[in-house]
Amino acid sequence: MATTALELHHISKTFGATKALQDVSLTVQRGEVLALLGENGCGKSTLVKVMAGVYDPEPGGRMVVDGKDVPLPLHGDAARHLGLSFVHQDLGLARPLTVLENLLGGVAERSGSRTRIHWRAEARKAGEMLRSYGVDVDPLAVVNQLPPVEQALVAIARAAEELKQHRERTGASSSVLVLDEPTVFLPEEEVRFLFDLIRTIVASGASVVFISHDLPAVRAIADRVTVLRDGKLAANARMSDVTDAEVVEMIVGPAAAGLSSPKHGQAHGAHRPDAEEPRSFDRAPEAGLHVTGLRGGQTSGLELHVAPGEIVGLAGLLGSGAEEVPYLLFGAKQASGGELTLRGRSVPLTKQHPGQAVGMGLALIPADRRRDAIAPAVSVAENMMLLVVRRFSRGGRLRNALLRSTADERAGALDVRPRRTDLPLGTLSGGNAQKVVVGKWLEIGPEVLLLHEPTQGVDIAARAEIYRAIKRATETGMAVVWVSSDFDELATVCDRVVVVSGGVAVTEIVGQGISPAAITASVYGADPGATPNTRIVEQVAP
Amino acid sequence: MSATETVETTDPQPAPSVAQGSGSVRGRWGEKAALPVAWLVLFIVFAALAPETFLSMGNLSNILGSQSILFMLALAALLPTRSGDLDLSLGSIGGLSAIIVAVLNVNHGVSVPVACLVAVGVGGLCGAFNGLFVVKFKTEPFIMTLGTGTLFGGLVFWIANSTTIVGVDRSLSMWTYLRQIGGVPVQFFYCLLVMLVIWYVMNHTPLGVRNLFVGQSREVAVLSGINADRIRFGAFTLAGVIAALAGVLYVGTTGSAGPTSVETFLLPAYAAVFLGATTIQPGRFNALGTGVAVLFLATGTAGLQLLGAQDYAQQLFYGGALVLAVAISRYLRRN
Known part of the structure; x- marks a missing residue:
């Protein structure tokens, strides 16, 4: 039996001229909580999307799941069939529907549309399933009427159950739950409910990758930490071996490097x-x-x-x-x-x-x-002059020519390209559109x-x-x-x-x-x- | 946001937009002229098929004058559409206005001007009622005005006692249909006047620019400090007034009002509004475009009638035009 649940080796990913990931390797042991840390833009989300099959990595990378080599890139639903499950910050729940309907969403898709759903029995089963994870939520409650922490618990329990069924179905010895910033919108005193659930999940045989900026939370739940910086692997450590200050240094780099790292300067x-x-x-x-x-x-x-x-x-x-x-x-x-x-x-x-x-x-x-x-x-001209449009009106009549020429002048000062204020603003690039937005507001002299x-x-x-x-x-x-x-x-x-x-x-x-x-x-x-x-x-x- | 994530969200680069921009100048001229050219083609085709009747003075005045109810109702429908809403009750408001004029004048002996004023006032109230429910209670205009439209329609049946009221004072017809300028019923010029006023306000006043933003990108308008609610409410109210004018024209044209009258013009009115958004100022709901579209529809139906087509041909034409117009204007607005 493999001791690692998931291994990634030499993963690289380039967007245009930017190297989002360079030769990153990561190992998740069976039954551990691994914290994946790093600043915004360090490559965490890119790495997760490679795991999920959203992005194709550059050739040369390797992925090993439960001891078996998996060909990259993954496609479509492949990650799910490998026993990888993801809960993102938005939780992926249909909020106007009940907990039960959300839980059945996946099942209904699998079992074909002609099978009759026995709602009462399903509700009982869902309740039992949630309680087995220590989540005490009424399956018939509507999701958006639950407090945020219970919504998060339901989403995570659903993912954990999916992994459990995967292990039972395929006989795999391990599976990996990836939690992408699950704590950001939760009040601090409620984060511990999440930790109880994560411990239950790990005890049931899954591994957890915990992505967070919240150091106290990481300290409380993670066994090991992997840090990415500027798209590269910066550090691997056992949580018990490092202080918080050391973790921060891993994230931002040695103080001097922080000022002149290639991405920044x-x-x-x-x-x-x-x-x-x-x-x-x-x-x-x-x-x-x-x-x-x-x-x-x-x-x-x-x-x-x-x-x-x-x-x-x-x-x-x-x-x-x-x-x-x-x-x-x-x-x-x-x-x-x-x-x-x-x-x-x-x-x-x-x-x-x-x-x-x-x-x-x-x-x-x-x-x-x-x-x-x-x-x-x-x-462009109308967008830019919207706030001061009154300035161009004389006796109730809008002087369109003056508006256009004023806009031309302002666009010139901001170097808006192309220099064509008659074009719809939507045809400009992001940078040029934002110049127009800045110009629009500076026009009122705020x-x-x-x-x-x-x-x-x-x-x-x-x-x-x-x-x-x-x-x-x-x-x-x-x-x-x-x-x-x-x-x-x-x-x-x-x-x-x-x-x-x-x-x-x-x-x-x-x-x-x-x-x-x-x-x-x-x-x-x-x-x-x-x-x-x-x-x-x-x-x-x- | 830093480098890696920026790449993923970067908007299209400037270079292709320049090409798209310069290309679209020529493209836009084509777009602007498409509907007027189609109208001309239609006109020539009918003139060739039935030169005797189609080119007669009577028919030309018919094309311009007979569709005034549609013209007026289309101008009413233009206002909420321009500010990003939809008002399906305008036909019923027109019907309510027509029946009020008829009942007041025929059954209660109220003079025509007073009856018309009351009808237009009620139209404004109905529009304000729509505005109140859609804007203040933040409901979907589609379903809400479907509801209020049915409500107003019910009022029409109640007031009319489900019968058609005939014998409205001839002076109303004099002022709308019978009096002509250059062979064209005077009501056509009323519509032109309303169209020009709307066009002026929309294109040559600060209010028009604010209204444009409310319709095109409501979030942006709100975050620019524009009172979008007031503009939308105003559009609904004014639409009610103009729809009531359409009802008055109906009574003037037919001398009567029944339980269903102006309602049947609602669909072609929207066909004209959406068709109008493909021309003059492509991608924007605009007054001149709406006017051109009304003439296009009027020419088409008049020509089909002269060629002896059945009533269903008119429906096929209206419906077909609406389907095409919506698809084309949607396509233009996306760019």
């Missing part, structure tokens, strides 16, 4: 020159943006102050609450508490809505560009610019153009809140970085102390005292 140019002194800002309470007691989504009493002209980065793991701040401040998402003060005017955030936000001088550049930021079928992942899918040249345009706008006093999971970007553009965890601001990094490594270390909760210019923000009681 070139993409964003050099980091702030040492000569550049931290800029000074007007911190008077009547100036700038002040947010107190922000609640809503994952945030729980967050406080934030941004001076005029200052660029403040918000960094945090998925589920920390950082990524919700721009939407809550803008009223795009309803806050359940908090107050926003801008130039002496205070508004309760529970009553905030986009119309009022724009009126106050707030601007939002959301992450989902296609859905929330551009009207693809409408022309007091506060809120950004969420503004350079996602944006090429390097367009990034530089966007950074330049925003920097220029800060010179006239625009305050910026910049949320990004790209810490190189934050280190490049920000005057100050606030680290968010558990829905509150926990750490603040300023001036010379800002580096991708410092931000990462701080985000992963390693000792922030190690870097200069870092201080713990007084925690606001939740």
Whole structure:
């Protein structure tokens, strides 16, 4: 009997010019929990997708499942037939349906459409199955009426049961359950329910690959850890042999390497020159943006102050609450508490809505560009001038020629290509479309610019153009809140970085102390005292 | 997001979009002119097949004047469609308006202008009712207006007592159908006027631009601080008013109103709206395009009638045009 459940050898994967995975090997022992760690973009998700048969790896890789060589690439349903099962962050449940219907989905597909379903018997069986994993959920409950933790438990139990049936059917001695960031949306005190379930699953004979950014969770459940960095295998270790600080160092690399690793330096140019002194800002309470007691989504009493002209980065793991701040401040998402003060005017955030936000001088550049930021079928000029369209009207008549020529001018200043503002915006590349979005909002001369992942899918040249345009706008006093999971970007553009965890601001990094490594270390909760210019923000009681 | 994941989400590169862009200029001219050219072809074909009758002054005025009810109703349907909604109750609102004019004038002796004002006011209320339920309660406009349309239709039967009311004051017909300018019934010019006003507001005012975003990408409009709800509500209300005008034209044309009248024009009205989105401003629901489409449909049905085609031929033409128009406009909007 093989001692390894799954082995991957020499897996490489290239997208265009980017080497997402280079010669990565990974071993999962029978009956263990292996934590797979790494920064965003380190190659974790690519590796998982190779395992699942979504991506074809480069030739030369090997995959061994339960002691048997498996030809790569996998196709279609192959992973499932090999005894690999995946639970992603979105859980893959049909939320308007009952737990039972979700559990039967797979069965119904297998047993052919003419077999009659005996609902009462199936409900009893499903209840027993869930209880065998220690999950006490009514099979007739509708999924979206369950608390998030129970939804996660159901999804994981379903996957575990599938693996168990696979082992019984094929006589395989092992199978692997891959959990991709299952804890991000769960309250901390409920994560332990997940751990109980994972232990039950391991005891029943499966192995678990646990992907997470949550170090305490990894510490609590994993036997071993494998770390990827920049698409390469960075480290393998037994969890009991390493400290948290050592794990963080594996993730971000030795401190020096963090600043000049090949992925970083070139993409964003050099980091702030040492000569550049931290800029000074007007911190008077009547100036700038002040947010107190922000609640809503994952945030729980967050406080934030941004001076005029200052660029403040918000960094945090998925589920920390950082990524919700721009939407809550803008009223795009309803806050359940908090107050926003801008130039002496205070508004309760529970009553905030986009119309009022724009009126106050707030601007939002959301992450989902296609859905929330551009009207693809409408022309570049109209997209760009939407907010100031009134400016082009005289006596109720819209001067289309003036609108077009103004848009041409602005597009020229931002180097939007092609220089054709009559084209539908949807025909432009991601980078050029984002320049148009930035131009659209800067056109109103906002007091506060809120950004969420503004350079996602944006090429390097367009990034530089966007950074330049925003920097220029800060010179006239625009305050910026910049949320990004790209810490190189934050280190490049920000005057100050606030680290968010558990829905509150926990750490603040300023001036010379800002580096991708410092931000990462701080985000992963390693000792922030190690870097200069870092201080713990007084925690606001939740 | 860092390098590896960026690659997966990168949008198409600029180079092909340039090619697509410059190519689409020529392509768009073809698109813009397609429907007018089709109309011309249709016209020539009918003129060749039946030169005596089709080219007669009477027939030409018939083409322009007889389809005014359809024209007006199509303009009503254009408004909610432009802001991204759908209103299936407009035919019933028109019917309700027609029966109100007839009942007030014939049964209660109310003067024609007052009766028409009441009818148009009720049309506006019906539209606001739709707007309230669709926008404020955030329901699907398709099923909601199917419901309100049936409701209004029920009111029509109730008010009409399931009979046709005849003998509406001739002065109404004078002001709509009988009086002619250059041989064309004056009601056609009312429709032209409404069309031009809508066209102006949509293309030459800030409101029109905001309305465009609400219809094309509602999330973007909302996140740009536009009060999308107010624009949608306004579109439903105004559509009710214009549908009621279509009802008034119906009474003027026929001198009567029955339990079913304007309802039958709903489908061709939407055919015109969708067909109109393929021309003048391809990919956008637009007023001039709607006008061209109405003339296209009117020419087609008038020609078929002159050639002695049965009633079903008209239905085949309307239905076929709608199927084609939806498919083509969907295709254009995707690009």
